[in-house]
Amino acid sequence: ATAALLIDEDLDDIGLGSQFRSDVLSGLSQARKAIPARWFYDHRGSQLFEEITVLPEYYPTRTEVSILTEHCGEIAQAVGRGRVVVEFGAGSATKTPLLLDRIDAAGYVPIDISGDFLRESCAPLIARYPALPIHPVEADFNAPAKIPQALAGRDRLGFFPGSTIGNMEPAAAIDLLRTMRETLGNGSMLLIGMDRIKAESTLTAAYDDAMGVTAAFNLNLAHRINRELDGTIPADALRHRAVWNDERARIEMHLEALQDISFTVDGYRFAMASGETIHTENSHKYDERGATTLLLGGGWEPRCIWKDKEDRFMVILADA
Numbered sequence: 001a002t003a004a005l006l007i008d009e010d011l012d013d014i015g016l017g018s019q020f021r022s023d024v025l026s027g028l029s030q031a032r033k034a035i036p037a038r039w040f041y042d043h044r045g046s047q048l049f050e051e052i053t054v055l056p057e058y059y060p061t062r063t064e065v066s067i068l069t070e071h072c073g074e075i076a077q078a079v080g081r082g083r084v085v086v087e088f089g090a091g092s093a094t095k096t097p098l099l100l101d102r103i104d105a106a107g108y109v110p111i112d113i114s115g116d117f118l119r120e121s122c123a124p125l126i127a128r129y130p131a132l133p134i135h136p137v138e139a140d141f142n143a144p145a146k147i148p149q150a151l152a153g154r155d156r157l158g159f160f161p162g163s164t165i166g167n168m169e170p171a172a173a174i175d176l177l178r179t180m181r182e183t184l185g186n187g188s189m190l191l192i193g194m195d196r197i198k199a200e201s202t203l204t205a206a207y208d209d210a211m212g213v214t215a216a217f218n219l220n221l222a223h224r225i226n227r228e229l230d231g232t233i234p235a236d237a238l239r240h241r242a243v244w245n246d247e248r249a250r251i252e253m254h255l256e257a258l259q260d261i262s263f264t265v266d267g268y269r270f271a272m273a274s275g276e277t278i279h280t281e282n283s284h285k286y287d288e289r290g291a292t293t294l295l296l297g298g299g300w301e302p303r304c305i306w307k308d309k310e311d312r313f314m315v316i317l318a319d320a
């Protein structure tokens with residue numbers, strides 16, 4: 001059976017467009033230039049990210065899938081049956097079924113800012129689980145979301161794979177965890193993927209792969225600015241950098257100027273000296289104590305932690 005997808009909330013595209021503009025203009029005006037990583041994900045950026053996830057150096061995706069596959073029985077037992085699965089970010093074809101296959105969910109609610117991405121990612125799930133109520137919600141999950149009335153009264157399981165939490169500064173990550181707690185309510189659980197601190201060489205290789213896909217992903221932000229905000233950034237004069245910041249336990253991605261450059265964005269002029277960077281992403285890594293501290297700060301009590309044999313990644317189940 002095929003069901004028509006009803007998107008519960010519509011975002012104002014114009015509002016989102018001007019948010020991109022103001023984030024870029026204010027980010028480039030700072031003494032240390034920085035643009036939020038969320039703006040990587042236009043159509044091309046999302047494609048490049050999908051390519052990253054299968055690169056030999058990029059271990060997180062395949063490691064998380066292997067943890068979910070190996071421990072799905074224990075996860076299902078700890079979660080119990082009949083919960084509504086609320087996924088923050090539209091489901092990835094490989095991860096969501098690992099959960100839905102085992103836990104006899106009462107419904108599935110993916111929340112994503114992109115309606116197109118929601119439609120694309122829900123289609124195979126509708127085909128695979130014709131009896132499962134699927135209610136996509138088009139919204140920014142950084143604000144409390146309303147779970148569709150049709151699924152009210154059931155305990156919920158939040159699903160936040162991919163170590164996406166790592167792309168946020170700790171304070172913002174705690175805010176998001178609290179917002180998730182509010183969206184999911186009492187009696188809920190959260191299954192979250194978190195990337196672990198490990199050898200620097202493994203980390204930098206994962207974020208600066210030999211084929212240059214991550215470089216293209218980073219540079220696409222400059223191209224996107226040129227395309228959408230009438231920019232003149234000379235992308236050829238920028239290079240991708242991925243550096244480990246040990247003090248903050250995070251990989252940072254930057255776009256570094258190879259020479260002195262100047263350019264305009266939406267009519268505003270900016271200059272970069274040779275060696276100056278635009279900071280485009282943080283990807284925080286955690287040990288068990290760091291993960292626990294973050295979750296407790298966000299209102300979640302960790303119950304189980306599953307890891308791979310090489311200790312690269314962890315999946316944590318926490319109680320509200």
Ligand code: AVI
Pocket residue numbers: 052060162163164165166167206207214281282283
């Ligand atoms: C989406 N996020 C968890 C990825 C990460 O690993 O931080 C984004 C990414 N950036 C470069 N490669 C992948």
